[in-house]
Amino acid sequence: MRIVIPLFDRFTALDAVGPYEVLKFLPGVEIVFAATEPGPVRDVPRWLAITADATFTDIDSCDVLVVPGGPGARELLRDGELLDWLRRMHQGSIWTTSVCTGSLLLGAAGLLTGLSATTHWAAIDVLESFGATYTAERVIFQGKIVTAAGVSSGIDMALALAARITDQTTAEAIQLAIEYDPQPPFDAGSPAKASRAARALLARGIR
Amino acid sequence: MRIVIPLFDRFTALDAVGPYEVLKFLPGVEIVFAATEPGPVRDVPRWLAITADATFTDIDSCDVLVVPGGPGARELLRDGELLDWLRRMHQGSIWTTSVCTGSLLLGAAGLLTGLSATTHWAAIDVLESFGATYTAERVIFQGKIVTAAGVSSGIDMALALAARITDQTTAEAIQLAIEYDPQPPFDAGSPAKASRAARALLARGIR
Numbered sequence: 579m580r581i582v583i584p585l586f587d588r589f590t591a592l593d594a595v596g597p598y599e600v601l602k603f604l605p606g607v608e609i610v611f612a613a614t615e616p617g618p619v620r621d622v623p624r625w626l627a628i629t630a631d632a633t634f635t636d637i638d639s640c641d642v643l644v645v646p647g648g649p650g651a652r653e654l655l656r657d658g659e660l661l662d663w664l665r666r667m668h669q670g671s672i673w674t675t676s677v678c679t680g681s682l683l684l685g686a687a688g689l690l691t692g693l694s695a696t697t698h699w700a701a702i703d704v705l706e707s708f709g710a711t712y713t714a715e716r717v718i719f720q721g722k723i724v725t726a727a728g729v730s731s732g733i734d735m736a737l738a739l740a741a742r743i744t745d746q747t748t749a750e751a752i753q754l755a756i757e758y759d760p761q762p763p764f765d766a767g768s769p770a771k772a773s774r775a776a777r778a779l780l781a782r783g784i785r
Numbered sequence: 786m787r788i789v790i791p792l793f794d795r796f797t798a799l800d801a802v803g804p805y806e807v808l809k810f811l812p813g814v815e816i817v818f819a820a821t822e823p824g825p826v827r828d829v830p831r832w833l834a835i836t837a838d839a840t841f842t843d844i845d846s847c848d849v850l851v852v853p854g855g856p857g858a859r860e861l862l863r864d865g866e867l868l869d870w871l872r873r874m875h876q877g878s879i880w881t882t883s884v885c886t887g888s889l890l891l892g893a894a895g896l897l898t899g900l901s902a903t904t905h906w907a908a909i910d911v912l913e914s915f916g917a918t919y920t921a922e923r924v925i926f927q928g929k930i931v932t933a934a935g936v937s938s939g940i941d942m943a944l945a946l947a948a949r950i951t952d953q954t955t956a957e958a959i960q961l962a963i964e965y966d967p968q969p970p971f972d973a974g975s976p977a978k979a980s981r982a983a984r985a986l987l988a989r990g991i992r
Binding site (some may be wrong): 590591592593595596598599602603604606608609610611618622624625626627629630631656678698699713716717727728729730731734737738743746747748749750751752753754755756757758759760761762763764766767768771772775776777779780784785 | 795797798803805806809810812813815816818825830832834835836838841842855866885892905906918920923924933935936937938940941944945948951953954955956957958959961962963965966967968969970971973974975976978979980982986987991992
């Protein structure tokens with residue numbers, strides 16, 4: 579089973595690495611990071627680079643597509659070549675998935691029209707502009723399309739997906755392997771839960 | 786504030802990227818990935834590489850050290866050069882932290898003697914062989930040393946650390962930015978919670 583994770587300039591690393599760290603345990607998979615050019619692809623603020631070992635043109639098809647988001651995703655919503663590639667991957671895929679604003683790319687490729695979907699909470703309007711209905715769930719399965727909410731939600735998505743691809747015991751064994759027993763020190767992980775002060779700070783910029 | 790994340794062959798990507806994705810939001814920080822040689826450093830099973838932009842010898846000191854774990858960590862427990870470097874970094878650091886079996890490296894460097902510490906649940910014996918007392922908590926602060934449990938715990942650790950470095954509102958704003966509102970589909974993230982079947986499957990190897 580071939581899993582492909584496309585990378586692009588200014589992606590968000592955890593969007594990609596969260597699912598990667600779960601799905602790499604699945605029996606019989608290989609995972610390939612791909613980009614327009616081979617070599618290191620930088621995140622924001624450019625302190626991290628993950629190597630693309632393949633180019634998009636190298637890859638004719640895949641079984642599972644995992645599209646990460648990040649600030650760079652919004653700049654690719656009119657990139658015809660990338661959107662064509664996403665549509666081609668989706669055509670042959672068993673599962674087409676996204677994390678965070680990766681769903682905007684699926685939306686721009688026309689894959690979410692009429693579906694319930696999710697994205698980072700700050701990108702709801704853009705998601706809906708592609709004909710999807712934003713639903714405030716962490717992970718949404720719609721046929722073979724799976725969208726996850728912001729950044730860290732990719733871990734939850736990948737565990738749910740792992741159970742569908744194999745079975746619940748396998749997904750639980752993976753959860754144990756990565757000791758995913760989350761204990762966030764605060765309860766501020768969604769706009770509904772975060773304090774007014776935290777929301778205001780984020781809106782004006784933490785850094 | 787300079788944050789350094791050392792990489793080594795066969796590290797675990799999420800150990801490094803979880804804290805990175807949190808700490809990168811802190812005001813006034815820069816984060817540097819470092820390794821013996823500059824360039825891509827591979828994980829297990831070698832499908833992922835993160836670029837080291839600096840070498841260990843480039844780095845004289847840092848404010849925050851984040852040591853990831855991974856299968857490769859166990860092979861470095863007698864690597865005198867790396868352990869010397871870790872001790873030097875610790876000498877000048879404000880915070881010295883580890884995720885997963887990264888704590889074995891801190892232990893091998895003699896930094897955990899007499900302290901409570903944690904690590905991946907499968908590495909407890911090795912941790913204790915360095916004179917630390919394993920404690921089944923997700924994140925343990927002991928003076929300026931902070932150890933976190935397996936793989937995904939680095940996110941929880943980094944949020945707690947972010948609050949100490951700045952304040953709780955800033956840490957909550959970061960939690961909101963990465964939409965860290967975990968909803969694992971199963972409750973199997975620790976040996977105490979996982980089913981016997983999941984534990985048995987992991988013990989004999991999922992792949």
